[in-house]
Amino acid sequence: MKVIIQNLRKNIRCILILFILCGGWSLLVCFTNDKSKKYPRSTIVDSTQLIELGRYLFYDNRLSYNNTKSCASCHDQRFAFTDGYRKSIGIYGDKLNHNSLPLFNLESNFSFNWNEPEIIRVEDQLHIPLFNDAPKELGLKNHEAEILHRFCSDSSYVYLFLRAFPEKAFPINFNNIIKSLAAFCLSIKSYNSDNDKGILTINAQKGKTLFYSEKYNCNNCHSGPNFNQFIGAKRPEDNFQKFGFSETGNKFRIPSLRNLSFTSPYLHDGSAESLLDVLNDYENANRYRNFGQRDVQDSSILTIQTKLDNQMSMEDKMNIIAFLLSLNDTTFVNNPQYKNPFNY
Numbered sequence: 514m515k516v517i518i519q520n521l522r523k524n525i526r527c528i529l530i531l532f533i534l535c536g537g538w539s540l541l542v543c544f545t546n547d548k549s550k551k552y553p554r555s556t557i558v559d560s561t562q563l564i565e566l567g568r569y570l571f572y573d574n575r576l577s578y579n580n581t582k583s584c585a586s587c588h589d590q591r592f593a594f595t596d597g598y599r600k601s602i603g604i605y606g607d608k609l610n611h612n613s614l615p616l617f618n619l620e621s622n623f624s625f626n627w628n629e630p631e632i633i634r635v636e637d638q639l640h641i642p643l644f645n646d647a648p649k650e651l652g653l654k655n656h657e658a659e660i661l662h663r664f665c666s667d668s669s670y671v672y673l674f675l676r677a678f679p680e681k682a683f684p685i686n687f688n689n690i691i692k693s694l695a696a697f698c699l700s701i702k703s704y705n706s707d708n709d710k711g712i713l714t715i716n717a718q719k720g721k722t723l724f725y726s727e728k729y730n731c732n733n734c735h736s737g738p739n740f741n742q743f744i745g746a747k748r749p750e751d752n753f754q755k756f757g758f759s760e761t762g763n764k765f766r767i768p769s770l771r772n773l774s775f776t777s778p779y780l781h782d783g784s785a786e787s788l789l790d791v792l793n794d795y796e797n798a799n800r801y802r803n804f805g806q807r808d809v810q811d812s813s814i815l816t817i818q819t820k821l822d823n824q825m826s827m828e829d830k831m832n833i834i835a836f837l838l839s840l841n842d843t844t845f846v847n848n849p850q851y852k853n854p855f856n857y
């Protein structure tokens with residue numbers, strides 16, 4: 514009897530060990546099958562097929578409900594992927610809340626959009642232009658099946674999707690559309706300015722010294738390789754600063770200062786037409802504008818503006834602008850890798 518019980522105990526122990534082992538194994542399988550682990554941001558960036566599919570979709574008007582606009586309508590390569598409007602316009606003429614943001618070097622973004630620190634992946638940003646209701650941008654909400662049908666019935670797209678997602682039998686869905694668009698956006702790079710190459714005119718060099726000087730201290734907010742980070746920033750929120758916008762009191766994300774020649778008008782609301790306008794705002798500390806009038810003094814202003822109050826000589830302004838212009842990258846706005854693949 515004792516032997517039988519001992520054997521039983523041994524057997525139970527064996528079964529238990531087997532169970533734990535199998536459990537551990539199946540957990541492992543679960544983890545390796547996790548889709549989000551399979552497509553981290555870095556893998557998205559590296560896949561040429563994904564980027565190529567994303568480039569087609571980016572330029573395709575069929576990605577808007579009434580076939581009138583694409584991502585490229587508001588993100589035009591000639592304008593460093595902005596659109597030249599103060600505020601962008603959706604497919605039904607809706608005015609968007611903000612000025613279009615340029616698309617380059619997005620890998621260095623802590624977050625996306627002018628005032629949404631919670632959006633930390635490009636993929637999440639893309640739900641807005643695709644499905645937003647008010648204001649409507651591409652207007653796809655509630656028309657998803659119809660839009661997918663457009664791509665399913667085009668054999669070139671079937672080929673592009675199957676190539677980008679070879680392990681899937683039915684790869685044409687919005688998840689994959691978003692993945693490939695994100696891959697294309699993240700592939701757009703611009704690091705070929707005169708400043709990157711160390712070729713500065715005398716004026717640009719003077720402006721650079723002012724930019725990093727104690728008096729102007731532009732670098733306090735516009736630091737890092739893309740001049741869009743608060744010095745020592747660790748969290749997305751650290752990169753949001755008030756620019757003395759008394760109308761809303763909102764803070765806005767510090768924008769990159771690269772490629773400014775192509776991205777006018779400036780600021781979140783497109784209210785500054787020239788770089789001189791922006792510098793005048795910093796100097797005057799009266800950011801509030803109504804139809805081009807600067808008429809309201811704002812008391813809650815960046816410290817920099819208090820320091821600069823009426824102390825910015827025209828010579829300093831011109832030199833700072835010369836430095837800002839040395840951050841333009843003309844090869845990037847002409848780079849064939851980012852051009853419209855349809856050529857229409």
Ligand code: HEC
Nearest residue numbers: 583584587601602603609611612613614625626627642650
């Ligand atoms: C109707 C104009 C419009 C369309 C269409 C549009 N965008 Fe945008 N995009 C904007 C505006 C405006 C912003 C800034 C939004 C904000 O901060 O409120 C923006 C922001 C972005 C950003 C964030 C950039 C950053 O640095 O934070 C990305 C990425 C982007 N758009 C990609 C796309 C893609 C891809 C598409 C196509 C699916 C697209 N956009 C369609 C106007 C548009």
Ligand code: HEC
Nearest residue numbers: 729731733734754756765766767768779780781791815817
């Ligand atoms: C305290 C942080 C801070 C400092 C210091 C600062 N900026 Fe800015 N800058 C911002 C923010 C935030 C915005 C966006 C504001 C908005 O859209 O309302 C901005 C916008 C800009 C823009 C417009 C860019 C665009 O694409 O719209 C330029 C140009 C600029 N800054 C240059 C400078 C220069 C030159 C200096 C130094 C004289 C400077 N900034 C100092 C935070 C700062």
